[in-house]
Structure formats: structure tokens, C-alpha cells
Amino acid sequence: MRQTIGIIGSGAIGSALARLGVAAGLNVVLSNSRGPETLADLVGELGDHARAATPEEAARAGDLVVVATPLKAYEKLPVDSLKGKIVVDTMNYYPIREGQMPILDVAKLTSSELVQQHLKGAKVVKALNNQDAPHLLINARPHDTTNRTTLPIAGDDSEAKEAVMKFMDTIGYNATDVGSLSDSWRMEPGTPIYV
Secondary structure: OOOOOEEEEEOOOHHHHHHHHEEEEEEEEEEEOOHHHHHHHHHHHHOOOOOOHHHHHHHHOOOEEEEOOOHHHHHHOOHHHHHHOOOOOOOOOHHHHHHOOHHHHOOOOOOHHHHHHHOOOEEEEEEOOOHHHHHHHHHOOOOOOOOEEEEEEEEOOOHHHHHHHHHHHHHOOOEEEEOHHHHHHHHOOOOOOOO
8 A cells, every 4th residue: 555645834845745755656645734725736736646635634644744844833733633643853943933942942952852742642753854845856866876865863763763764765865863852953953964
């Protein structure tokens, strides 16, 4: 059976990952905060293996769920629909865009730990956050290529990380495990491996 990827957030990153997913033979369920009808053009472009939905529907439909919204929207994520799900956190903290978030400013938590606290019952894995959308598209390579980009991931659940690594392999990337969610600062804005 073909794997289904739910995507919450259909901006540049979410759209790029949807394109990579469909090209790799996955089903994709896209959502955004403006409603499924606003995704008609993108879904039409992606073809039969993509459909639009609400964030709750995308969360329920996904075997794996990618969150590609601005970090400031994390509290709007559908907690109940994401219970038991593996959630790929692509969000980054940009104070200029988000406004200041004191708990992150003092490094009490990483942004992914904050997301995990909100998404009780989900398994959050930080991944696919350290490239911009154009590079996500142009750097993807088939798994039999020697010239392949390796991207970092971090998470607290080893099975969830393994599932995310498999997804990344499917869409064209190798992955390297940099540790737990508390270690995910190593791949955030301002670090050497960010973009």
C-alpha cells in the first residue's frame, strides 16, 4: 500500500515536500490555515496522488505528518488528530518573524521540545528544516546516487527517527542522527549546518 504523507502548512517548504513526495510515489494530503479550496491549483499541478484537506484531516490521513508552518502557529496544531502520529517538525524560530519567545530566547527548551510539549502523544522528529525550499528540490537525489545530500534529524523516539529517515530516503536524502530533541539546536538557524 502506498504511504500517505500529511502536510500541515503549504507554503514554500510544505509545497516542496509535497512535490518531492508525489514524485517519489507517495500520496500527499495538503492543508493550510486558509482552507482546502485555496490549494486547488497546487493539488491540480501535483495530480492524482495529492488532495487538499483541513489540518485535522491531513493529520488523521498521514502515515507520517509534516508540519511546515511558521513556529508561532504551533499552538494551533491539531493535538488530538496528531496523537500517536510521527510528526516531522520543519519549523524554525525566527524572532523577527515570530516575535520574541522568551522560553526559546533563554534556551530553556529547543523549539522542537516546545512543539513536543504541545503535541502530547505524538512523536516529534526535527528534520528537513535546515534547507530552503529551492535547495530541498534541487538537492534531492535517487537513493542509488553517490552524490547525495545528507541532512540532520533529531528526536527522542528511535522508531520515529527510523521512519523519518526512511521517508527522507524515499524523497531523495540521506539522514544523520544528531541526537535527541534537546540536541536539535545543532540544526537550527545560526548554526553552521543551517542552509
